[in-house]
Amino acid sequence: MSTKFRMNPRQKRLWPILILGAFFEGFDDALINIALPYIVEDYGITTQMSGYTLSIIAGGTMVAFFVSRMADRIGRRNVFLSSVYLFSICSLFTAFAPNIEVFIFLQFVARIFLIGCWSVGYVILCEEFSTEHRGSAVGRFQLTAVFGALFIGILLPIITKLGLSWRVLYMVGAFPILPVFLLRKRLPETEAFLQLQAEKKLGKMLPKGDFFGPWRSPYLKYMAVMSIVWVFLYFGIKGTLNFFTLRVVNELNWTPNMVSIGLLSQTITAMLVIALNGKLMDRIGRKRAATIIIIVGCIFSVLMFTLHHFYVVLICSMIAAGFVNSFLIVGSTLTNELFPTEIRASAMAWANNIVGRLGQILVPAVVTTIAISLGLGNAAALAVSLPLISLILILVFLQDTGKKTVNKPVEENI
Secondary structure (H helix, E strand, O other), X not given: OOOOOOOOHHXXXXXXXXXXXXXXXXXXXXXXXXXXHXXXXXXXXXXXXXXXXXXXXXXXXXXXXXXXXXHHHHOHHHHHHHXXXXXXXHHHHHOOOOOHHHHHHHHHHHHHHHHHHHHHHHHHHHHHOOXXXXXXXXXXXXXXXXHHHHHHHHHHHHHHHOOOOOHHHHHHXXXXXXXXXXXXXXXXXXXXXXXXXXXXXXOOOOXXXXXXXXXXXXXXXXXXXXXXXXXXXXXXXXXXXXXXXXXXXXXXXXXHHHHHHHHHHHHHHHHHHHHHHHHHHHHHOHHHHHHHHHHHHHHHHHHHHHOOOHHHHHHHXXXXXHHHHOHHHHHHHHHHHOOOHHHHHHHHHHHHHHHHHHXXXXXXXXXXXXXXXXXXXXXXXXXXXXXXXXXXXXXXXXXXXXXXXXXXXXXXXX
8 A cells, every 4th residue: 555655855855956947847848839829920930830840849859868868877967957057048048039940949959958857857756766656756746847837827918918028938937047056966866876887887787778778678569669659648748738829829819818817727727637647656556547647638638629618628628738747647657667777768768759759749740731621729639639549558568567666677577
């Protein structure tokens, strides 16, 4: 039976800096989706071009593979801190981007380090928290990123009322560089990584953490399955995030205040749902929880894009937001638990950054292209139903990882 979630002194010490990184990772990552209608208007680009813009920027998430993978070589701590510093700088420069080309370049680079922060943050959680409480810890981490998006919802009506530009939001996104730098000593290197380094110094033979290490036996099956799982999860995650604001502004004529109400309502609900889903992963098992999370997320995402009445769309979007953001808990927990310490960051980078992010790259271009004939809402609804494919793969090809020992190779635990 699961015990109550409590942090030990070490976990309490490192938690604030992880939370700061997660909060502003969520803020900066969500910002382009929420500000998209206003960015489109400012730069004078078409809706279809906005989809291609999102796809190009999303390409940075694949390059993030090389940043995430460095965590297996130089340590989790160094990569996490550097990623926060660099995505903050990119956010500041974006506020002064003179044209769409410079904006795309800066946000492409920002994505590299946003995802570096996010993926290595999950690795740290996996190695610092026991299996019994890992789902809860991951849920709280993801919850904080969602709270970062909530902050945009609070700022948006204030900024529009004051007649300020969307650029102010990107200036806010640069804030974490200072507190994270000041608090950097609170974040230690993980014990699992230090133990691995000590074993290497002693000459102990360990599985090689080379470039294609996660794709070698006995991990190949899990690598292939989780990579495809991530692709379709991102059709749901980014399909929902990319096009909610654009659809309600362009098709349903929502005002900035209505958009703000929607974002705030979604995020408040999502905070509760994500926390509950994190606990659900620990209580009923990874696969059972994944089934509930993905099915509910897909159903209400589709309804959000196909219905029209303000309050109905609002309610559906509130439910969808919590469950779709929980897709990240499902994917990250499964991926990190299937691989041993020496290749964990590389496996997460391959499955999420290289292969999985193809879903994030493809969905904006696919949706805006299909939208020409089906309309934006219907095209987005089709995209956000695809995570059901991920669920089928999880149920058919994976065993529950909840009782795995974190640092042992997968073949010893199956």
